[in-house]
Amino acid sequence: MNADAALSDAAPPAAKLPPSGAPMTHYVATGPFDPNATEPMTKAQERVYLASQLTLMWWKFRRHRLALISGIFLLVVYFSILFCEFLAPYDYQARHTDFIRSPPQGIHLFHEGSFIGPFTYGLDYKLDLDTLRRTYTPDESRIYPVRFFCRGDSYRFWGLIEGNLHLMCPGEGGTLFLLGTDRLGRDMLSRMIYGARISLTIGLIGVAVSFSLGIVIGGLAGYYGGIFDLLTQRAIEVVQSLPHIPLWLALSAIMPPDWSPILVYFGITVILGLMDWTGLARAVRSKLLSLREDEYVVAAQLMGARTPRIVFRHLVPGFMSHLIAMATIAIPGMILGETALSFLGLGLRPPITSWGVMLNEAQNINIVVLYPWLILPVVPVICVILAFNFLGDGLRDAADPYR
Template identity: 75%
Template sequence: MSSSIPPDGEAISHFVSQTPFDPQGVEKLSPEQEKVYFASQLKLMWWKFRKHRAAVWSGIFLLLIYLSILISEFLAPYSLERRDVRAIYMPPQGIHLFHEGSFVGPFVYGYDFKLNMQTLKREYVPNTNDVQPLRFFCRGDSYRFWGMVESDLHLVCPAEDGYFYLLGTDRLGRDVLSRIIYGTRISLTIGLIGITVSFLLGISIGGMAGYYGGWIDHVVQRIIEVLQSLPSIPLWLALAAIMPVTWSPIVVYFGITIILGLIDWTGLARAVRSKLLSLREEEYVVAAELMGASPPRVIFRHLIPGFMSHLIASATITIPTMILGETALSFLGLGLRPPVTSWGVLLNEAQNINVVALYPWLILPVVPVILVILAFNFLGDGLRDAADPYHSA
């Protein structure tokens, strides 16, 4: 005999009146309910993700900045090798539209230069009589697009015999803005290549530990604990310092990415291992094993897709770590080296506090680092909430 209290007649009548039935007595779904009930998991994640405004705008920002690395040569006003001896440590120039009340269009004022003989500091004073209109989709410094196609087309160029240094210049007269744009390609691709190495190791090693268990799981867990107990920055420094100085910049670039990937796989491996431990006893896994599926096929075709959303969210959180790792190593002089240009290499020139005090625009490369890291964190929060089935929309 059931101990539950049956609903009264009024409650039943209210439920029946509110729930539509067809003539056969089957409950009908409203169009809105059908849209939700029959939507795929990916579509449900997208609906939840769209409500996270910060994550959406962060995703758009990251998409644009990653697309920009495809055309860095076109976006940069100057080539990477360009040096202007007339503009050593020139401060940033402001863009103006009106000159003496008249609309001129985008232009910059030229600078008058003099050397302060007491402080030996270069002093630049804007010359409001020297109007230098900017040119767009123009011919400027020649470059090899992705090292293959010769071209000289730029998005923006200075006036003839003029100059345009929106973020100033460095000690060699090189445009800081152009170098930041070129450095974006290196810094962001290091994150992508590093996360690829990290994911391959984390999914493979963590997958074996979670699927097989036993002594394999114990060995992997002890290795992970040892690696996670080591301080990250000293370990980076030690591994980066063993790279021979005779290596070419491109070899050093790949060496740094592999080092970052080899260090950062432990957290992902532990997450994959815990997920597989809970999923390997599911019925569909047992069915795949009974049908003769090999362990790698079970792991990569049946288990890993079950929490792919979690892996995507983990990637958006791990990539900033890779970028910060490269920036830290290059800033300390143990990472990438010139002529390779990255955000860390650019910040290496701002180590001297006297230089920063006199020429503060040299620390501007830290701005894209901060923006990208924040964008990845917001995007990771949005993806994690969207992928979490227990998180309310």
């Protein structure tokens, strides 16, 4: 039988094949009881029926406006941490001893009705002897235009390349404390920008550790079953029964105090990863228990495929969309874990900075009442957590085949 005869047999009776060389027309059934009642697809129908699974997921995700906005926001934030040194007005360790706990400065455009451009006023300092509170008042006689793409504090880009180019700098002799300063006179905005690099990447690395453990242990338990599955489930129950915060504190306390900040950083990521793999392992196990008896798995076994190939090449990709949605939900937990440990003084330590390290300085309620801008690092934490949660909702809905 030639190709034309095969196509004629496969085509519905009501359809007429196009001449040789003409584009193929796809057909759709018009009635549930008569499979031969067909008509040519419209362009819109053909676009949907021939779309890949990834394309369909993108169309559904794009309709979830809040998740789409959250995804764009997270992309911008994660892209910005690549250029912290350039975006920050000052070096995160630069101290301005004349402006300790200075309030946030505003950027002005007009002075006495005249347009000048972005500028800040000078600050006059006065100590209140009754409350011992530093008070700063703007001096409108001193105007300092804000400079852009300017030379400022020196830095080492990613610790490798010397540079001093900044996106925004204060005018000569002026200051640019858009979010105020801390107890050592360090610019809060610059420290928040630098801290984002640590707080955001620690979530990604922690999720990578937990996903590696969860997929491997849960995959093998679900595929093999038996005594290995039994031991794995008991181990998961033991880990999940332990309270997380006391266990975090215990594991953080055993880290040697003479470790460098980089070693402490990786130690915290490993601790967070070791505590968060159990939920994923159970999800992977339940999925593999239901998929391991399918025909394609039996066919792969008969063809001689080894267990790692069957699990990681055939089974895990079958629910990868579910894993992606779980990752977007797990990353906020990692960020909150690092923030909590650093806030309690058992996580990252100076000179390294993160949002949790900055919040550690705002534990005293009296300080917060007098200098409320010290709790501003909690704002990016809330925004990033909410964005990840909305993004996870959108990815879960887009990957759900029943929606």
